[in-house]
Amino acid sequence: MSVTVRIPTILRTYTGGQAEVSAEGATLSEVISDLEKNHTGIAARVLDDQGKLRRFVNVYVNDDDVRFEQGLETATPDGAGISIIPAVAGG
């Protein structure tokens, strides 16, 4: 499964400044592993020491927040758009 991942500014040092990169994987977990292969260090910024999504990171597969889906096991269909976004407060 080939997907497109939007990279937040804070992580673009790992992608050579690219705001969007391609990755492979049938689940979000696999996509993050694939990102790590090509952009070493990025997984440790998104996942904590236990391998879970850090609590201040929001990830969307297409328009769905993965915390409402299956978390890291959320399916990433071919052509999906994935967004990694720092959580922000507001109102």
Add this chain to the structure above:
Amino acid sequence: MRRKGLASMAVQTVATSTDPSAVDLGPAAALSCRECGHRVPLGPVFACEECFGPLEIAYDFSAYDTEELRKRIEAGPANIWRYAPLLPVPADVATKPNLNPGWTKLVQADHLAGELGVETGKLFVKDDSGNPTHSFKDRVVAQALEAARAFGFTTLSCSSTGNLAGAVGAAAARAGLRSCVFIPHDLEQGKVVMAAIYGGELVGIEGNYDDVNRFCSELIGDPAGEGWGFVNVNLRPYYAEGSKTLAYEICEQLGWRLPDQIVVPIASGSQLTKVDKGLQELVKLGLVEDRPYKIFGAQAKGCSPVSTAFKAGHDVVRPQKPDTIAKSLAIGNPADGPYVLDIARRTGGAVEDVTDEQVVDAIKLLARTEGIFAETAGGVTVGVTKKLIEDGLLDPSLTTVVLNTGDGLKTLDAVAGTGLTATIRPTLDSFREAGLA
């Protein structure tokens, strides 16, 4: 490979390059990650490069003498700038064009106290509907505006549940900046008008607040968003500090004393965490006596991710899809939720929620007893206060402050149906027949 520092990345969101050492934001010394403590220079960044945790302002208050500071504050203007020495703003902030919010009334609410079973003289409402755009948001936007000036932004923007949109529009108008703000498309009409009237661009997003927030976060990383200061995203560390002024004012208005109990609404949770930070700072600076206080969080049941986590004993907050009339609190994925849980537990407070029906009843109760017309968020805090007293969680014999963060004129729909007592002919007989004599 060693990663580049945040300062270099920050340039991507700045209109004109800014030397961090040249930024004058008063006592603000650096940005510090609330999660891991990682420090970076002052800049328009909001998330830690190490762990994505929220960055907040680290201050240098070491030069202050307590009594000199107290005198300086008391001699200051009747707005938030009396606390400029404790905020991330330049010393001459009061001379710049801004809305000068704050120093709102702390109303001794004896009639409400009587209805709720609280001792006379112990219950107060901090009425922030008295701010220039009729909500507490003017406090936070005023901080973000100074940061925007410092970093050279020319457009002020935000994601908003309504109140913030108006506050940003007005502040930008006063400061002579462009504004372009984003709101959920289905907001209350009053809030739409109050945001649009200032002449900036107002964009409805097809989705809820969390969708708007996500959009703005993506816009910041895109060339289309360059030169934009999003008050509650890339300027968030500065913006959030404005809520400390609620704590400062409450303590000063109580005679430089901490309240025993305080009830704060929760949307993102930022306000509650900064009220706590403000109280802690006053203690550390010696401006108030160090004594225990309890902080209570208030949510609407239709968007209650934090109270749900609190009651379940969890330390993480599971997001919810909001469905409540309290739209200014309708943030289903509250970024500061875990900190709210920490603070409520640390201080011995609680987080509670009320139904929309209870919110409306509480709006009417506050209006009827104290002459304060609160927006739905104020109905939430008053409703939760009533519930906490009934459940024995809030002590009616202690000094308690309830926040009303906005004006009821913004959410007239919530109390639709409130209207005429009677319609009569213009005669005394008709007046008497209607039982009005």
